[in-house]
Amino acid sequence: xxxxxxxxxxxxxxxxxxxxxxxxxxxxxxxxxxxxxxxxxxxxxxxxxxxxxxxxxxxxxxxxxxxxxxxxxxxxxxxxxxxxxxxxxxxxxxxxxxxxxxxxxxxxxxxxxxxxxxxxxxxxxxxxxxxxxxxxxxxxxxxxxxxxxxxxxxxxxxxxxxxxxxxxxxxxxxxxxxxxxxxxxxxxxxxxxxxxxxxxxxxxxxxxxxxxxxxxxxxxxxxxxxxxxxxxxxxxxxxxxxxxxxxxxxxxxxxxxxxxxxxxxxxxxxxxxxxxxxxxxxxxxxxxxxxxxxxxxxxxxxxxxxxxxxxxxxxxxxxxxxxxxxxxxxxxxxxxxxxxxxxxxxxxxxxxxxxxxxxxxxxxxxxxxxxxxxxxxxxxxxxxxxxxxxxxxxxxxxxxxxxxxxxxxxxxxxxxxxxxxxx
Amino acid sequence: xxxxxxxxxxxxxxxxxxxxxxxxxxxxxxxxxxxxxxxxxxxxxxxxxxxxxxxxxxxxxxxxxxxxxxxxxxxxxxxxxxxxxxxxxxxxxxxxxxxxxxxxxxxxxxxxxxxxxxxxxxxxxxxxxxxxxxxxxxxxxxxxxxxxxxxxxxxxxxxxxxxxxxxxxxxxxxxxxxxxxxxxxxxxxxxxxxxxxxxxxxxxxxxxxxxxxxxxxxxxxxxxxxxxxxxxxxxxx
Ligand SMILES: Nc1ncnc2c1ncn2[C@@H]1O[C@H](COP(=O)(O)OP(=O)(O)O)[C@@H](O)[C@H]1O
Ligand SMILES: [Mg+2]
Numbered sequence: 001x002x003x004x005x006x007x008x009x010x011x012x013x014x015x016x017x018x019x020x021x022x023x024x025x026x027x028x029x030x031x032x033x034x035x036x037x038x039x040x041x042x043x044x045x046x047x048x049x050x051x052x053x054x055x056x057x058x059x060x061x062x063x064x065x066x067x068x069x070x071x072x073x074x075x076x077x078x079x080x081x082x083x084x085x086x087x088x089x090x091x092x093x094x095x096x097x098x099x100x101x102x103x104x105x106x107x108x109x110x111x112x113x114x115x116x117x118x119x120x121x122x123x124x125x126x127x128x129x130x131x132x133x134x135x136x137x138x139x140x141x142x143x144x145x146x147x148x149x150x151x152x153x154x155x156x157x158x159x160x161x162x163x164x165x166x167x168x169x170x171x172x173x174x175x176x177x178x179x180x181x182x183x184x185x186x187x188x189x190x191x192x193x194x195x196x197x198x199x200x201x202x203x204x205x206x207x208x209x210x211x212x213x214x215x216x217x218x219x220x221x222x223x224x225x226x227x228x229x230x231x232x233x234x235x236x237x238x239x240x241x242x243x244x245x246x247x248x249x250x251x252x253x254x255x256x257x258x259x260x261x262x263x264x265x266x267x268x269x270x271x272x273x274x275x276x277x278x279x280x281x282x283x284x285x286x287x288x289x290x291x292x293x294x295x296x297x298x299x300x301x302x303x304x305x306x307x308x309x310x311x312x313x314x315x316x317x318x319x320x321x322x323x324x325x326x327x328x329x330x331x332x333x334x335x336x337x338x339x340x341x342x343x344x345x346x347x348x349x350x351x352x353x354x355x356x357x358x359x360x361x362x363x364x365x366x367x368x369x370x371x372x373x374x375x376x377x378x379x380x381x382x383x384x385x386x387x388x389x390x391x392x393x394x395x396x397x398x399x400x401x402x403x404x405x406x407x408x409x410x411x412x413x414x415x416x417x418x419x420x421x422x423x
Numbered sequence: 424x425x426x427x428x429x430x431x432x433x434x435x436x437x438x439x440x441x442x443x444x445x446x447x448x449x450x451x452x453x454x455x456x457x458x459x460x461x462x463x464x465x466x467x468x469x470x471x472x473x474x475x476x477x478x479x480x481x482x483x484x485x486x487x488x489x490x491x492x493x494x495x496x497x498x499x500x501x502x503x504x505x506x507x508x509x510x511x512x513x514x515x516x517x518x519x520x521x522x523x524x525x526x527x528x529x530x531x532x533x534x535x536x537x538x539x540x541x542x543x544x545x546x547x548x549x550x551x552x553x554x555x556x557x558x559x560x561x562x563x564x565x566x567x568x569x570x571x572x573x574x575x576x577x578x579x580x581x582x583x584x585x586x587x588x589x590x591x592x593x594x595x596x597x598x599x600x601x602x603x604x605x606x607x608x609x610x611x612x613x614x615x616x617x618x619x620x621x622x623x624x625x626x627x628x629x630x631x632x633x634x635x636x637x638x639x640x641x642x643x644x645x646x647x648x649x650x651x652x653x654x655x656x657x658x659x660x
Contacts, residue, residue, distance in 0.1 A: 287523075287527070290516070290520060290523065290524065291524070291527060293513070293515065293516060294513050294516065294524050296515075297513040297514060297515055297516065298511050298512075298513060300475065300507060300511060301507055301511035301512070301513065302524075303473070303475045303495045303496075304473060304475070304495070304499075304504070304505040304506075304507050304511070304573075305499065305524050305525055305527050305528075305572070305576070306495065306496040306498075306499025306500060306527055306528045306576065307496065307524070307527050308494070308495075308496045
């Protein structure tokens with residue numbers, strides 16, 4: 001690598017500072033005051049050096065960061081304190097007892113959580129769980145199959161609306177028959193999974209021959225179409241006002257207080273998360289999972305190996321959509337109210353961000369990414385108006401400094417052990 | 424009856440007429456080579472046989488059975504396996520996972536295991552690197568992996584697309600020796616596409632010369648090696 005001289009860095013940063021001063025001049029320096037119908041331009045000259053200094057310092061910092069990143073890449077094997085810590089943790093986690101102990105403590109904490117913290121925190125955690133399921137589902141499509149899906153929130157919506165519509169149209173006959181409408185939740189759960197899967201197959205049909213940009217655009221359009229349809233067929237779906245008073249899940253006919261209901265849904269969500277993790281891991285290690293990865297790598301080679309691409313893509317979208325459907329039902333049960341605004345493009349992008357920031361293709365990554373993206377905003381509400389800006393910056397930083405994500409995918413390599421055991 | 428027969432096959436890419444009514448026949452157990460310059464239509468011929476690129480007219484027969492409109496996965500199941508141009512191994516999968524993908528359509532676990540061992544005995548270098556990612560192999564090793572992956576489908580007919588492409592002469596030499604060995608030991612019929620006409624004609628029994636989508640010449644390999652035109656155009660003599 002070429003070594004950058006400090007002087008050249010300072011010079012470039014200086015130029016950037018001047019450029020920013022010019023660029024931001026109309027915004028930061030000129031201020032238009034309108035008084036009595038007369039516009040007056042006020043020049044705040046003291047802003048100019050501030051802009052310049054800020055741009056200079058930030059640019060210099062950015063350069064140092066890039067340089068540090070390059071160096072780190074060059075001697076990553078040498079091992080700084082961070083690498084040593086990593087090695088130490090992975091060494092201890094390698095010991096079965098320690099790993100089991102850590103898992104046990106984590107599980108115990110998760111079980112005690114709703115009792116230790118209040119209803120607010122329980123609800124926040126349920127949202128995080130819903131996003132974990134979503135991120136794991138999308139991870140099948142994007143991480144394993146390598147197919148970009150920007151309309152993923154639509155499947156989430158399909159799940160939520162399955163429950164909502166079932167409640168809207170069948171609920172009263174349940175009540176009339178004296179059956180607790182909470183049963184609808186348990187009916188919706190598998191039903192929403194199936195219907196979302198069907199929608200996944202439906203979407204995969206037109207995109208079978210597409211990749212990359214085209215695929216992204218079509219899936220994006222699909223997501224928007226879903227939202228528009230929900231919004232504009234007011235007679236059926238309640239339109240923009242949505243569906244409200246959706247019942248909470250049935251629990252032996254017990255009338256639950258909101259607090260207890262949240263705890264109950266919390267446990268349902270946690271079980272669903274565990275099931276999702278289990279199934280997704282099985283898929284990843286299966287022959288089908290391997291075929292999906294192969295498709296991500298090289299479609300022509302896949303065809304030459306006799307792998308059916310059409311079937312593969314269908315499976316990818318269907319598997320991804322299934323989990324979104326499940327997550328949608330939980331979401332509807334938690335909020336007891338749904339409308340089309342919960343299923344916007346922005347929602348799809350956040351789920352995709354969780355996957356990418358966590359580490360595309362990595363299950364722990366998807367979980368970590370979902371928790372990070374859902375919990376941090378809840379606890380930094382003061383910064384809420386800068387959320388998009390912060391997400392954007394975080395995304396850029398991750399892509400430059402940790403392109404494989406925060407918890408990159410570790411590929412399983414079991415063949416070698418098998419071989420050694422045989423000897 | 425020939426194992427593989429192309430009868431007046433024409434293939435198009437949109438308006439581009441890539442194959443103009445070509446006819447080829449490959450007998451059971453032989454090595455046949457298809458030589459031609461860049462853009463002659465060699466890759467298109469193999470892709471047409473595999474069903475990956477659709478054929479506009481003419482027919483392709485495998486053991487007398489018409490496979491012109493059969494889907495690629497069915498054709499692999501019928502015993503045709505391709506080593507695509509430029510190797511196209513899966514870079515993010517390990518060597519053994521790449522081989523597993525080659526056996527994707529097979530259900531016989533025992534047979535797969537036996538073939539894996541056999542492949543490793545043909546290419547000991549791959550055995551050493553079985554847990555290495557495909558993308559980290561050298562060019563020659565990647566070609567070995569691509570051939571092995573195709574063999575994992577246990578094919579009757581092996582289609583090889585320019586296996587010498589971008590490899591050092593010594594490695595090309597050993598790859599060609601192995602191709603011959605596969606043909607002799609496994610009794611695998613081979614259709615070898617090459618620009619390296621000299622090497623290809625030396626191990627083949629029969630050769631076709633393809634030029635701008637047309638079969639210009641068809642003869643025994645020995646005759647083609649002697650032919651003035653071939654020597655000038657393809658052997659650089
Ligand atoms: N995917 C494609 N789309 C359009 N034209 C193609 C495509 N693939 C190949 N061709 C054209 O078909 C002709 C034959 O190509 P190809 O079979 O790749 O030749 P070869 O393998 O002999 O180098 C060339 O003119 C090439 O430009
Ligand atoms: Mg070619």
